[in-house]
Amino acid sequence: MPERGTIIEARGLTKTYRNGPTEVRALRDVDFAARRGEFVVVLGPSGSGKSTFLNILGGIDSASSGSVLFDGQDITRFGEKALTRYRRDHVGFVFQFYNLVPSLTALENVALVTEIAARPMRPEEALDIVGLSGRHGHFPAQLSGGEQQRVAIARAIAKRPDLLFCDEPTGALDSATGVLVLDALVEANRTTGATTLIITHNATIQQIADRTLRFADGHIVDEIANATRKRPGDLSW
Numbered sequence: 001m002p003e004r005g006t007i008i009e010a011r012g013l014t015k016t017y018r019n020g021p022t023e024v025r026a027l028r029d030v031d032f033a034a035r036r037g038e039f040v041v042v043l044g045p046s047g048s049g050k051s052t053f054l055n056i057l058g059g060i061d062s063a064s065s066g067s068v069l070f071d072g073q074d075i076t077r078f079g080e081k082a083l084t085r086y087r088r089d090h091v092g093f094v095f096q097f098y099n100l101v102p103s104l105t106a107l108e109n110v111a112l113v114t115e116i117a118a119r120p121m122r123p124e125e126a127l128d129i130v131g132l133s134g135r136h137g138h139f140p141a142q143l144s145g146g147e148q149q150r151v152a153i154a155r156a157i158a159k160r161p162d163l164l165f166c167d168e169p170t171g172a173l174d175s176a177t178g179v180l181v182l183d184a185l186v187e188a189n190r191t192t193g194a195t196t197l198i199i200t201h202n203a204t205i206q207q208i209a210d211r212t213l214r215f216a217d218g219h220i221v222d223e224i225a226n227a228t229r230k231r232p233g234d235l236s237w
């Protein structure tokens with residue numbers, strides 16, 4: 001039985017990529033569970049399996065073996081249609097590069113998602129949460145990198161996802177701008193209650209999390225629960 005409050009759980013998760021004769025074991029027998037609303041930072045060296053882990057949990061990559069239970073249902077057994085619905089209704093993704101549509105305003109970029117979501121918030125509300133109320137009509141080229149990333153976060157949360165998965169969201173940003181993006185993620189987590197996982201190479205960021213996972217060589221080698229969480233504004237790197 002899953003622990004009470006668990007929203008996503010991986011059991012014995014394994015992923016092997018085959019490129020011709022060579023095999024890369026990206027994940028080896030990973031067990032993990034996260035509670036609703038939890039804020040988790042994922043650390044680990046390059047190639048240790050962090051992105052593969054997040055992508056499989058989010059239904060954009062497939063497992064070689066093991067299971068991923070979302071709200072008790074094994075998504076590794078879903079067909080294409082159910083997997084698309086899972087991603088569309090329950091998962092918000094944020095990547096290092098913002099992937100906004102250049103010819104659409106901030107508001108229109110967010111509205112693209114709210115138009116197809118099952119229970120969206122208004123695009124204006126999503127932009128408010130990330131602190132961009134004054135930027136609705138701006139095109140991506142008129143926004144700084146950090147502002148573009150906050151539009152990407154607004155787009156990810158506007159569908160009210162249960163899960164918010166962020167792969168290196170501050171990787172391309174300087175520290176002051178990175179702090180604003182982390183503030184937006186903390187606020188998004190607080191107001192939507194989405195379980196939030198953030199991959200980063202910056203170990204300082206773990207201080208804002210409820211829990212830190214450390215990957216090495218396809219395993220979770222360490223898990224630390226934080227008794228207290230710092231605010232992003234109190235970090236410096």
Ligand SMILES: Nc1ncnc2c1ncn2[C@@H]1O[C@H](COP(=O)(O)OP(=O)(O)OP(=O)(O)O)[C@@H](O)[C@H]1O
Pocket residue numbers: 017018019024025026044045046047048049050051052053
């Ligand atoms: N599509 C793929 N085809 C083949 N090998 C892959 C593929 N995706 C990832 N890998 C390999 O799987 C291993 C884990 O990669 P992954 O991207 O999950 O690591 P990571 O910890 O996220 O690294 P980084 O911090 O550099 O993003 C690496 O050896 C990588 O080269």
